[in-house]
Amino acid sequence: MREKNKKEIVTPKVVDAGDFSDIQRQSVEGGQPVFGKFECPFCGKAYAREAAFLRHTCRKKEIHEEMNSLAGKTAFILYNKWMQSNHRPQQDVSVFVTSRYYKSFFDFSEYAKRVHLYHVDFFIKVMNNLRLEPSSWSSELAYAAYSDAIKELSPLQEIGFSIECFKSLKRNNHVESDWQVFEKIGIFRIIHLIEVKHLSPWFLLIFEPFSIFYDSLEDEQQEEFGMILDPKEWGIRFAENPEVLDAGHALIEKEL
Numbered sequence: 001m002r003e004k005n006k007k008e009i010v011t012p013k014v015v016d017a018g019d020f021s022d023i024q025r026q027s028v029e030g031g032q033p034v035f036g037k038f039e040c041p042f043c044g045k046a047y048a049r050e051a052a053f054l055r056h057t058c059r060k061k062e063i064h065e066e067m068n069s070l071a072g073k074t075a076f077i078l079y080n081k082w083m084q085s086n087h088r089p090q091q092d093v094s095v096f097v098t099s100r101y102y103k104s105f106f107d108f109s110e111y112a113k114r115v116h117l118y119h120v121d122f123f124i125k126v127m128n129n130l131r132l133e134p135s136s137w138s139s140e141l142a143y144a145a146y147s148d149a150i151k152e153l154s155p156l157q158e159i160g161f162s163i164e165c166f167k168s169l170k171r172n173n174h175v176e177s178d179w180q181v182f183e184k185i186g187i188f189r190i191i192h193l194i195e196v197k198h199l200s201p202w203f204l205l206i207f208e209p210f211s212i213f214y215d216s217l218e219d220e221q222q223e224e225f226g227m228i229l230d231p232k233e234w235g236i237r238f239a240e241n242p243e244v245l246d247a248g249h250a251l252i253e254k255e256l
């Protein structure tokens with residue numbers, strides 16, 4: 001691989017803010033002997049010995065590697081979602097990597113994955129309403145504000161959010177049938193998701209695959225859901241809000 005790279009022509013040059021996409025296409029290991037030297041295509045630092053060159057790292061090379069990672073790519077998408085939510089134009093990668101928000105979004109991308117942030121657009125909206133800068137987004141304070149805002153949703157919004165959450169669970173758990181998503185994540189995770197309002201009873205109790213899963217459980221497993229999904233209590237709510245159920249069914253039909 002390295003032999004092959006040696007034959008490629010890589011023009012060593014100093015990266016400036018405007019040409020990151022060119023740099024992205026170059027191989028980091030593609031340093032060429034130029035006048036008997038190996039030069040980093042990102043910062044221009046030159047080495048006489050290839051071994052020393054291969055050990056070289058610099059911030060620009062790190063950014064290149066970060067932007068080729070899933071976290072980096074997600075960070076870039078999140079950055080543009082944020083720009084959009086502020087009615088500002090979409091930016092390209094070269095602007096993002098030199099932006100003062102680069103690190104914040106890179107951290108936030110990893111944070112969002114760690115805490116299973118299912119509703120990123122909503123999260124950004126809450127942050128904007130609170131005028132919280134992206135540097136503060138990967139924090140308990142931000143998450144608490146987001147959780148509180150979720151608690152204020154209307155039943156139909158809860159159904160919409162649950163659909164988003166379910167789609168994400170489905171993507172991450174490779175199973176054949178929808179009801180198996182529930183089987184795969186297990187009772188306690190489902191209960192937790194109900195408690196934090198990522199999966200709402202408004203959704204679960206009208207979603208056929210959940211009924212299939214629920215019916216497959218032993219009695220004592222069903223009892224785990226007792227307080228949260230009390231059939232009597234929910235039966236009353238459903239009877240009082242037939243329009244929510246109709247709209248919910250339509251939304252599920254459309255989205256899932």
Ligand SMILES: [Zn+2]
Nearest residue numbers: 040042043058
């Ligand atoms: Zn370098």
